[in-house]
Amino acid sequence: MEKRMIHLDETDLAILELLQEDARITNVALANQLKMAPSAMLERVRKLEEKGVVKGYSAAIDPLAVNRELLVFIFIKTKDSFANDKSARALAAIPQVMEVHHIAGDDCYLVKARLSGPMELMEMKRSKFSKIPNIISMRTTIVLETVKESSHISIEK
Amino acid sequence: MEKRMIHLDETDLAILELLQEDARITNVALANQLKMAPSAMLERVRKLEEKGVVKGYSAAIDPLAVNRELLVFIFIKTKDSFANDKSARALAAIPQVMEVHHIAGDDCYLVKARLSGPMELMEMKRSKFSKIPNIISMRTTIVLETVKESSHISIEK
DNA sequence: TGTGAAAGGCGTACAGC
DNA sequence: GCTGTACGCCTTTCACA
Numbered sequence: 001m002e003k004r005m006i007h008l009d010e011t012d013l014a015i016l017e018l019l020q021e022d023a024r025i026t027n028v029a030l031a032n033q034l035k036m037a038p039s040a041m042l043e044r045v046r047k048l049e050e051k052g053v054v055k056g057y058s059a060a061i062d063p064l065a066v067n068r069e070l071l072v073f074i075f076i077k078t079k080d081s082f083a084n085d086k087s088a089r090a091l092a093a094i095p096q097v098m099e100v101h102h103i104a105g106d107d108c109y110l111v112k113a114r115l116s117g118p119m120e121l122m123e124m125k126r127s128k129f130s131k132i133p134n135i136i137s138m139r140t141t142i143v144l145e146t147v148k149e150s151s152h153i154s155i156e157k
Numbered sequence: 158m159e160k161r162m163i164h165l166d167e168t169d170l171a172i173l174e175l176l177q178e179d180a181r182i183t184n185v186a187l188a189n190q191l192k193m194a195p196s197a198m199l200e201r202v203r204k205l206e207e208k209g210v211v212k213g214y215s216a217a218i219d220p221l222a223v224n225r226e227l228l229v230f231i232f233i234k235t236k237d238s239f240a241n242d243k244s245a246r247a248l249a250a251i252p253q254v255m256e257v258h259h260i261a262g263d264d265c266y267l268v269k270a271r272l273s274g275p276m277e278l279m280e281m282k283r284s285k286f287s288k289i290p291n292i293i294s295m296r297t298t299i300v301l302e303t304v305k306e307s308s309h310i311s312i313e314k
Numbered sequence: 315t316g317t318g319a320a321a322g323g324c325g326t327a328c329a330g331c
Numbered sequence: 332g333c334t335g336t337a338c339g340c341c342t343t344t345c346a347c348a
Contacts, residue, residue, distance in 0.1 A: 006222050016223065019216035023180040028324060040333050042326065053222040058215060058308055059176035065163050065210040066173065066312050071258065073267065088304040095311035100304040101228065110230065110298070114310055141267070147245040147257040151215055151308045153271055154252035155223050183325095185341055194317050199343070201315090 006051055011036075013155050015044060016053070020152050023057040060151075068096075068114040071143040072121060076109040078134040087134045094128050096120070163208055168193075170312050172201060173210070177309050180214040217308075225253075225271040228300040229278060233266040235291040244291045251285050253277070 008016075014034055018025060031041035048054045063069060078087040085102075091111055092100045099112035115121050121140070129135060165173075171191055175182060188198035205211045220226060235244040242259075248268055249257045256269035272278050278297070286292060 008222065013223070016216065016218055020218060021215070023214035023216045026324065027326090037334050038324080039326075039328090039335080043332075051222070053219050055217040055219055057180035058178070058217060059173065059180045060212040060215060060308065061173055061177060061310050061312075062210050062212055063310055065165065065208070066170070066310060068310050068312075073258075073260070085304065092305035097305065098308065098310075099306045101230075101300040101306075102302040102304060103230070104299045104301055109304075110300070142261045143258040143267070144261050145259040147242065147259060147266075148249035148254065149256045149258075151217065151255065153218050153220055153223060153225050153255075155218075183341065184343090195342075196318080196344080197316050 006053060008053065012044065012048060012053075015041075015048065017155055019045075019054065019057075020155075023059075058151075063114055067116045070115045070117050070121065071146060072113050072115065073141045073143070074111040074113065075139040075141070076111060076129075077106070077136040077138075078108045078132075079136055080108065080134050087132050090132045091129075094124065096124055163210060165210065169201065169205060169210075172198075172205065174312055176202075176211065176214075177312075180216075215308075220271055224273045227272045227274050227278065228303060229270050229272065230298045230300070231268040231270065232296040232298070233268060233286075234263070234293040234295075235265045235289075236293055237265065237291050244289050247289045251281065253281055 011034060015030065018030055018033065027042050027045070028038050030045070031038040034041070045054070063071070076087070076091070080087050088100050088102065088109060091097055091109065094113075096113045096115050097111055098114055099110075101110045102108065103110045113121075113124070115124065125138070129138065168191060172187065175187060175190065184199050184202070185195050187202070188195040191198070202211070220228070233244070233248070237244050245257050245259065245266060248254055248266065251270075253272050254268055254270045256267075258267045259265065260267045270278075270281070272281065282295070286295065
């Protein structure tokens with residue numbers, strides 16, 4: 001199931017840039033900035049959504065304001081075979097887990113999670129991670145300070 | 158300069174949840190779902206923005222569609238003192254670098270970056286990282302597959 | 315903080331190019 | 332794929348509870 005190659009022109013890339021900067025920009029403002037009619041802009045944005053180029057729109061929340069001050073990265077070794085991603089899916093299902101990456105090298109998975117504090121981290125390991133049978137070992141790295149955290153993908157070319 | 162504690166009620170948390178799920182939801186739809194008048198909803202959202210609880214709104218873009226298929230994590234040791242975050246700011250200024258975290262343990266910084274491929278990774282190291290004088294060493298971990306990648310912060314309590 | 319009404323602007327569909 | 336028009340709904344403000 002190969003993903004069909006998608007061609008994006010300069011206008012599409014400019015739209016993506018503006019939508020990344022402010023997802024709540026109005027269609028008219030978008031059209032004005034790129035000197036197009038609103039109806040044409042609407043059609044382009046719709047197509048970008050349909051093709052899956054735009055996967056969604058999200059508000060960025062200050063973690064401090066919602067009591068999610070502790071950010072951790074956890075390296076997890078499993079005895080999953082290559083064809084089996086059961087552990088990965090179990091990890092991804094945990095609400096506090098924001099990212100699960102299969103990485104090259106010794107460690108199998110890299111998990112990024114946001115929690116209220118150390119107590120919730122222990123609780124998560126006890127009640128969730130311990131139920132995932134294929135996990136062999138874990139190494140947890142605690143973030144002391146976040147200098148930059150953005151989901152903005154730099155676009156060019 | 159202590160950050161003033163912010164109190165968020167149930168309605169605020171519900172708003173944040175809905176805005177994280179779809180930042181382009183209309184104010185009226187938001188008001189209907191939480192059974193409020195649109196004008197009252199508008200005021201609440203404004204205040205959440207002003208207080209910095211909502212830091213912004215962003216579109217999630219498929220990295221594949223914009224030629225940013227390679228995701229890497231780089232562990233960087235520096236000889237920065239605790240009071241000096243010059244290296245961190247230099248790293249954060251690189252467009253392909255999405256995250257810079259100061260982490261506990263041996264490594265000083267954890268950097269997350271998105272690139273078109275290995276060539277751009279080498280190019281970034283050569284032209285950007287090598288110009289940051291305090292860097293002592295780097296260890297790069299390549300992501301083979303991303304199972305989950307979300308900026309959605311799980312809210313409760 | 316909340317509601318409701320009023321005005322202007324925006325989203326959206328559609329016809330035509 | 333883009334433009335322009337037209338209608339209905341949404342955003343926003345303001346007076347008031």
